Amino acid sequence: MAFFPMLCCGKGLDRKRKKQPTWRIFSLKELHSATNSFNYDNKLGEGGFGSVYWGQLWDGSQIAVKRLKVWSNKAEMEFAVEVEILARVRHDNLLSLRGYCAEGQERLIVYDYMANLSLLSHLHGQHSVECLLDWKRRMKIAIGSAEGITYLHHHATPHIIHRDIKASNVLLDSDFNARVADFGFAKFIPDGATHVTTRVKGTLGYLAPExxxxGKASESCDVYSFGILLLELASGKKPLEKLNATTKxxxxxxxxxxxxxxxxAELADPRLNSNYSEEELKRVLLVALVCTQNQPEKRPTMLEVLELLKGDSAEKLVKLENHNLFKGPNSGDYNDGMSVAEDSSDFASGEKEHGKEDKEEIIPENAQI
Known part of the structure; x- marks a missing residue:
């Protein structure tokens, strides 16, 4: 098939941030060999798209291979979008494309292997008991993720909204550097546009209300999702907590x-055992909460979020601490209710890593919200 004409032209690539590495087309035979024929023991995780497998190429380099579960026109489109965007963007905090394979109805995307898997696996999954995320690493992940999203919103050409910022889409390399991943739902934002209206896709708990x-998708929606991610990173809690059979x-x-x-201190992850910077914890939590205001126009941009997380401006930090949002729970920036009823829509199940399930509720295209 004629595949992704824009991949070869190089339009929109930002070469200032990072020397563009090469990507290539892999053969299905090569990827079968690298993953031991997609052996179950090589499986790293499973999501709505399909399964991800660890593999090793002939030169000894390690890769991760995302394999489309079932071929369909919709899945083909998500595959094409992800490859297109990954081939365009290059940043140290975005997952790098190694290549892809499109043979028959097989669709596979090849990435660099991330030795520490996803942030989800450390907060709620197989690595959560090991407590590998000390406060220094959490700050590194927060700032690194913000750097990657800031690049998408403000430096990529055209600008890109991710639409699915969440813990399972923040991958961690051997040094716990964050790499934002999974661009299957991403959208290009035309110059001058404030938002695009689209079918709702994403994960329950991370979705901005608008x-x-x-269906109004904008950079501000990613800011909201990132705010939820920051709260999750600092507290160790999931975006939605089940209170009873019908309420979250x-x-x-x-x-x-x-x-x-x-x-x-009551918001800090107990696994930190109070070993954190009080000033940085406060900063992360306050930034997270201004990001998750209901009104999109009141949320900061990712450039502002990044500046606040880094603590570059004492004046802006004081202004943040005195924000109206923190003067009381009746400030009007959040819903009046303290809980939400569990949606009964037919949600697809979420992430599995090495056979251990961490359920997230993925919004399918036709779901009634």
């Missing part, structure tokens, strides 16, 4: 009242 309800509480409904009372 996107979940109206959002992480923001739990965190905002405590932040208003300046009880930041």
């Amino acid at each position: 996107y979940a309800m109206l 509480r959002t992480i923001t409904d739990w965190a905002l009242p405590l932040a208003c009372e300046r009880k930041f």
Whole structure:
């Protein structure tokens, strides 16, 4: 098939950030050999797209191979979008494309292998008991992820919205550097456009309200999702907490009242054993909560988020701490309810890593929100 005409022309590539590495077309035979015929023991994870396998090429380099589960026109489009975007963008905090394979109905994307898997695996999955994420690493992940998303929003040409920022899409290399991954839902934003209206895709708990309800996707939706991710990273809690059989509480409904009372220590992940910078913890939590305001126009841009996380401006940090949002729970920036009813829509199940399930609820295209 005639595949991705824009891949070879190089338009829109930003070469200032990182020397462009090469990518290539892999043969199916080569990827079968690298993954031991997609052996179950090589499986790293499973999501809505399909399964991801560890592999080793003939030169000894390690790769991760994402294999399309079932071929369909919709899956083909997501595959094409991800390859197109990965071939365009190059940044130290975005997952690099090694290549792809499109033979018959097989669709595979090849990436660099990330030795420490995903942030999800460390917060809620197979590595969560090991407590490998000390506070220094969490700050590194927060800032690195913000760098990657900032590149997409402000430096890539055209600008890109990710639409599925979440813990399972932040991968970690051997040094715990963050790499934002999975661009199957991503959208290009035309110059001058404030948003694009599209079918809702993403993961329950991370979706900005204007996107979940109206399908309005913008950079601000990614900011909202990133705010949820920051709360998750700092607290160790999931975006949605089940209170009973029919009710879930959002992480923001739990965190905002405590932040208003300046009880930041109660928001910290207990696994940190109080070994963290109080100033940095407060900064991360406050930034997260201003990112998750209901009104998109009140959220900061990713450039502003990055500056705040780095603590570059003392003046802006003071302004952040005095934000109206933290003067009380009735500031109007969040829903009045302290919990949300569990949606009964037919959600697809979420992430599995090495056979251990960490369920996330993925919004299919035709779901009624």
